[in-house]
Amino acid sequence: MTPLSNAWTLTPDMLSEAVALRHELHRFPEVSGAEHETAKRMAARMRALGAEVIEGLGGMGIAALFGAGPKTLMIRAELDALPILEATGPDYRSEHEGVGHLCGHDGHMATLFAVASALSQRAPECRVALLFQPAEEIGAGARLVLADPAFDAIRPDLAISLHNLPKRPLGAVALKEGPVACASRGLRIRLTGQTSHAARPENGRSPGLTLAQLIPALGALSRDLPTEDPGFRLCTVTHARLGVPSFGISPGEAELQITLRTLFNSEMAALEAEARALIETTAAGFAPEITLHDAFSHSVNAPEATALLERACTGLPRAEGAIPMRPSEDFGLFGTKIPAAMLFLGSGEDQPELHNPDFDFPDGLIPVGAEIFLRAIQAFASDGRQGT
Ligand SMILES: [Zn+2]
Ligand SMILES: [Zn+2]
Structure with missing residues (x-):
């Protein structure tokens, strides 16, 4: 020095x-x-x-x-x-x-x-x-x-x-x-259907298939660009849960957590709007409830x-x-x-x-x-x- x-x-x-x-x-x-x-x-x-x-x-x-x-x-x-x-x-x-x-x-x-x-x-x-x-x-x-x-x-x-x-x-x-350093924010998505006996899944409404569709669809919002590119976007699925760990129940609810990441706040606003629209459309039958967490500028x-x-x-x-x-x-x-x-x-x-x-x-x-x-x-x- x-x-x-x-x-x-x-x-x-x-x-x-x-x-x-x-x-x-x-x-x-x-x-x-x-x-x-x-x-x-x-x-x-x-x-x-x-x-x-x-x-x-x-x-x-x-x-x-x-x-x-x-x-x-x-x-x-x-x-x-x-x-x-x-x-x-x-x-x-x-x-x-x-x-x-x-x-x-x-x-x-x-x-x-x-x-x-x-x-x-x-x-x-x-x-x-x-x-x-x-x-x-x-x-x-x-x-x-x-x-x-x-x-x-x-x-x-x-x-x-x-x-x-x-x-x-x-x-x-x-x-x-x-x-x-990047902007980031977490979204928690809760889907609500209806449980039923595992022997009669047709009597309930399981959000399982919708959850399975959302995971790759949200991941596809990412862009394969270098971090320093102003258009850089990353959507990471950090957690997913379907019903409870039981063999006798067809699940009636699901939860998904994603983290969105961009270089600038302006791009974050656009990415969050797209993610929300995608969730609302894909999970329309399961009253999606979306909450915001850990929002970093x-x-x-x-x-x-x-x-x-x-x-x-x-x-x-x-x-x-x-x-x-x-x-x-x-x-x-x-x-x-x-x-x-x-x-x-x-x-x-x-x-x-x-x-x-x-x-x-x-x-x-x-x-x-x-x-x-x-x-x-x-x-x-x-x-x-x-x-x-
Ligand atoms: Zn630190
Ligand atoms: Zn730290």
Whole structure:
């Protein structure tokens, strides 16, 4: 890494405390919307570092405010873990059975803790809001935070964020203007017919055949295009159920779940309309009931926010070809309201994929992420001083 031009020094003590915090967070993971203890822990740490703390943002969210100035830079991390059983794991393995920090949000929080430790030593010459967002994994938290009147007190002029990226060299940066993560949303479809004795299926109305028709028909809405093509579409059947597992009953109901994915929100609106029309037509005899779940906006990096991160990443190795990525990021919704950009940082070529049971955020990424954010804060403050 080239010598840093930021105004802060991350001391070995600050970094070892950040690593210890990550391990503590890792031991006590909480799922989306239930991040009670995690939020309390982060609020206490931020207060101890002298931050003004806003609690209960969009539910469990926390914002820690440092410094003063006419403009505010928001940096976001996520509070939530996943309902996945962690594999054998490290000695700080999850103590909450069936829940694990397997997306690295523990590491993202620890990175912001390191940033806060530096800012507590010397206040930034701009306002910095460190946001610990709830419920990222289910695409709910950003919307709840933005809708919370308490968020008006933060009023960020620019927002940045990072996510670790397995299968890329540790610390390699993936960053660019434009789309970086896909829009996605889930549809749950319930079909209702009538049960009957398995000996007399003609006395009931089984949705079995309709379910069997819907699966390939919905899958055919996908387009075999590269992810970066604006027309990219993916429709994945993630779950299907017909009746109950019995030999004596002809089923009277069925359920199907699909996930729709596109590069841009506009294409998502069109794809969802097509999927709904297809379901209504194909399953007309079974009163299809369609509900929407886990709706994620696209994530599109704005020019000014991307330029700020580019300056902060000067001299760092790059990971090419990593973005736009197919998974979705709740941070994208902030970008529909505020100039925002997200960067991805390689978390190691041998690192298991995100959401795998053996994923564990590498501690070595904490100083890299914290240095980038501190550089960004300094660049943002100096732009503010020059009135640009
Ligand atoms: Zn995740
Ligand atoms: Zn994540």
